[in-house]
Amino acid sequence: MNEEKLINNFVLWPFLPALAEIKHRLCGIEVECEPLGLSFDKDVQTEEDMLLTLISQKAFAFDVTNEYGAVWDLRLGPFSKFKARSTKITFPFTGYNPNKRQQISNWVIELCNLEGNVFNGITRH
Template sequence: MLLLELYKNVELRPFIPAVAEFQSRLAGIEAECEPLGLSFEKEVQTEQEIFFALISQKALAFDVTNEMGEVWDIRLEPFSHFKSRSKKITFPFMGSNEQKQQNISEWIIALCNWEGFFYTQMQSISRDCCHDIIRMVSNVDFNGVSDSRYSTL
């Protein structure tokens, strides 16, 4: 999804910084493992839909690991930085990890620009709603990624 498309939808504008950061942090990962770049399976129209689309990115279902046993954390550094200090990278599928999803959910919310836009009907995502979405995401297959399809990555 282009940032311009987000800008056109007033409800989604607070997510522009989060989507831009995801684009930056995931840059280069597709060259290593094609289906793991930032993608939206369907058009998003609401805060809940974009939040769900971000938290269910395929790359988040993997513990990207290097030869030293370090695991890449999207919140701490871009993939390109992790790759530059690694000789060999593996992509073990981990599936749904509630703590990881909680941490990334809070990071997404922190990246959003909630004060920059005024809404007549504000429906911002609270921590309680965040927990509900995480429970829903626990049942998600990360846009079609499953353990059996990617166990050899």
């Protein structure tokens, strides 16, 4: 989904800050494990579609782990920072853990601009 299309859909405006932040946090992961970058498999039209799409990113079905056993948490920082302090990264598939999905869902909702003003700045959490 391109952001221009998203901006033109007034219903989805509140998701612009969340989309930008997820994009920022996932940046670089596709270099390490190609299919894990941000992707939209279908045309998103509703708030429900957008939320489900954002919390169902392929990267969230993996526990990105480093040589120390630390697991990257999207909510705590970008993948690039996790990678910078790691020498070896693995991508064990864990599936969509309901607990993890709920935490990401709550985080995405916090990032949303529910006042609907597309010009508000993005606050990094």
